[in-house]
Amino acid sequence: MKITVVGLGVIGGSFVKALKGKGYEVYGIDTNQQTLDMAKEEGCIIEGYLDGKDIIPETDLTIICLYPSLVLDFIKNNQFKPGSIVTDAVGIKSYFLREALSIIPDDVEYISIHPMAGREKKGYQYASKQVFENANFIIVYHDDNKKSTIDFVQEFSKQLGFRSVKIMSPEAHDEIISFTSQLPHCLAVSLMNSDDQKYETGKYIGDSFRDLTRIANINEDLWDELFMNNKQYLLASIERFEEQLDILKNAIRDNDDETLKSAFRKSTKRREHL
Known part of the structure; x- marks a missing residue:
């Protein structure tokens, strides 16, 4: 062949x-x-x-x-x-x-x-x-x-x-990829760009920051195309993530230990299953 x-x-x-x-x-x-x-x-x-x-x-x-x-x-x-x-x-x-x-x-x-x-x-x-x-x-x-x-x-x-x-199908593919590929790239870019650069950040990072930001080194031309041409599914994935981030933010602000621990238990169980 x-x-x-x-x-x-x-x-x-x-x-x-x-x-x-x-x-x-x-x-x-x-x-x-x-x-x-x-x-x-x-x-x-x-x-x-x-x-x-x-x-x-x-x-x-x-x-x-x-x-x-x-x-x-x-x-x-x-x-x-x-x-x-x-x-x-x-x-x-x-x-x-x-x-x-x-x-x-x-x-x-x-x-x-x-x-x-x-x-x-x-x-x-x-x-x-x-x-x-x-x-x-x-x-x-x-x-x-x-x-x-x-x-x-x-x-x-x-x-x-x-x-x-x-x-x-192409529709099912684009929906799941918005979550498993495109959303993580959104998070990595946002995390990297949220650094206020008050400190020399690189001297204070460990594996967690290193792993989470690896894909922030991004091909801008390619990923612009991918994001813009899958915006319907990607925006839905971003909104679901924002809801979960708000749960953590509100629990921290309200000193709500049980909600915070519940979220931790849920994520741990899902990660182990994955």
Whole structure:
């Protein structure tokens, strides 16, 4: 099988690194020639291309790892092999999946995926196959997907090291991702920016602050797109969080030990179950 990964950043780069030695013909597309050269030198791709006009018509599986706004442009500007599979790995689905399906040829199957893995920094140099190992993987289906294609993608993900695979609709995906991915990024940014910088904060932090703010080192262009194009679900998640934060704030203000301890017990029980 001939596989082409489009966009060799952290996720795309991790795909080609995880595919190394798996028996596939792997190619890469990126706008940065140096990135392509690096991936080829490491033996992760057979050849690299600055665009898809030569390799995409020959590709059996195309994995598009671009910003959401660029996925549709790539689909519009390339000719895919009849009978091939095209997928994207971006973090939100609903807002562009319908349009993607309207422009993809009838003889090409489009199925969306979301590897729940990544790093706070961007670029091929931070990619690693280890980010996929034992991570969660989501397949986002639509009515025209064949069961055989869903089964193939599920098995393919396990070859790359993913542990848990969930299959869901684009709406369900975007709702849960607003809570498990986007809300934590909101919290990390807010926590980092709430520092009044009265002290040299870095000299007083422990693991809790370090862990909570790791993802505050954020790719502003990507996450702006993700937040704005999933605002309905994200705002609902933020509001639920605000309600819980208010419970703690009010309990502290009112010297309400029982409410505070009850919240602690609830979170402890839920974390242990998780």
